[in-house]
Amino acid sequence: MNVFVYGSLCKNQENHHFMKEATCLSEQAFVKGKLYTGHSYYPLLVKSEEEITYGELYEIPSSLLKELDQLEGYSTLSEDPYFVRERSEVSTPHGVTEAFVYYWPREAKGEAVHNHDWKVHRYIQKDRLHYFAYGSCMDNSRLCDHGVDHLFTSIKGKGELNGYRLAFSTHFEDGSRADITEHPGDHVEGVVYEVGKEAREYLYQREGVETRVYRPTIVHVTGDDGITFQALSFTVIEKKAEIAPPFHYAEEIHRGGLKYLSENYMKSIEYKFMEEWKVPEFKTYLQRKGWRQ
Known part of the structure; x- marks a missing residue:
């Protein structure tokens, strides 16, 4: 039962x-x-x-x-x-x-x-909490553009979310954005930050919480030391059929992930963008940067 x-x-x-x-x-x-x-x-x-x-x-x-x-x-x-x-x-x-x-x-x-x-x-009552970023927030380019990069300087490193997969299930005019969805046997890697209230307020606005694009959720993430802990993350509310993300978004994910995520996971992301979604310009971007031949 x-x-x-x-x-x-x-x-x-x-x-x-x-x-x-x-x-x-x-x-x-x-x-x-x-x-x-x-x-x-x-x-x-x-x-x-x-x-x-x-x-x-x-x-x-x-x-x-x-x-x-x-x-x-x-x-x-x-x-x-x-x-x-x-x-x-x-x-x-x-x-x-x-x-x-x-x-x-x-x-x-x-x-x-x-x-x-x-x-x-209950979790957001804390003054400081863990935030698990798996999409464009792994990269600090827009954080800098928005003048909030100083709120995201406490980086704990890589986190692994087991029992989930990375999806692209919300649609914008230029393509999809990332999501996490439950999927037994799979996992998602991301960057773990320690953040305060001001950073959380920024994330709620950026993720469209009030407009019901994403909603906050609590996930259980395992760090490099093997310890599992709670973290705030965001998941799409109205999940749609997956479509390709735009190049600028794929670039942010790749650029942010390179600093912290495992080589195997990054290869799987590259394969998804190049072969599954065929994101325009992505293969050229990798070759230009010299990350993949």
Whole structure:
């Protein structure tokens, strides 16, 4: 059986230890419903056809359901449970399935959670946080052009995001832009920065968070030292069929990645741009720079 979690049971949250025998099926799942901050360390999910809430989808053993019911204050014998458990449709990057979801059955308390993601809401409370860049933000040319390069000087090096692949699934007039999407067995390399609030505000504006192009998400990145940690990143909301990026964007990705990413990963990026997408000018650019013959 499956369960969708969106608060304290998520990764790196207070009650995630309950999920030690569960199998994570998707970190980028969502259901219909509106999320509120509530009155404690956990949020409240209220039914709504107009809003969505992001969370994680797990396959769990039947024995765990009783523990989760107890944690959420739900019982089939109670006429007024703390939370109610219902079967609901859950969307993932791989399709739609059914799962148990715990809803708040009373009037909402607290404020609506911005960007509909409790993990993001909690993580961005930090004064300093990790940011995982996998696209053009690996390169500092536009950071310099925008006068914010001084906000991105604390570079931790390469990070590896497992269980995802690099996609080009949002469209602009001149071509696509990069995205990360869940894909078992694959990985995405990127540059890890340590950033403050001002840098985060810049990233939200650059990634079109308020205009719903990208949304912030929390991913789990492994550094060169083998240690895995949380990081803020961004993923496309309305994913479309992949098309080629423009040359200037491909150049930024390549130029930024060369400084930090592995040789094998960079070769795979070059192959994608030259052979799969046939980005105009890219092969000439590599030859001119002397990086590939």
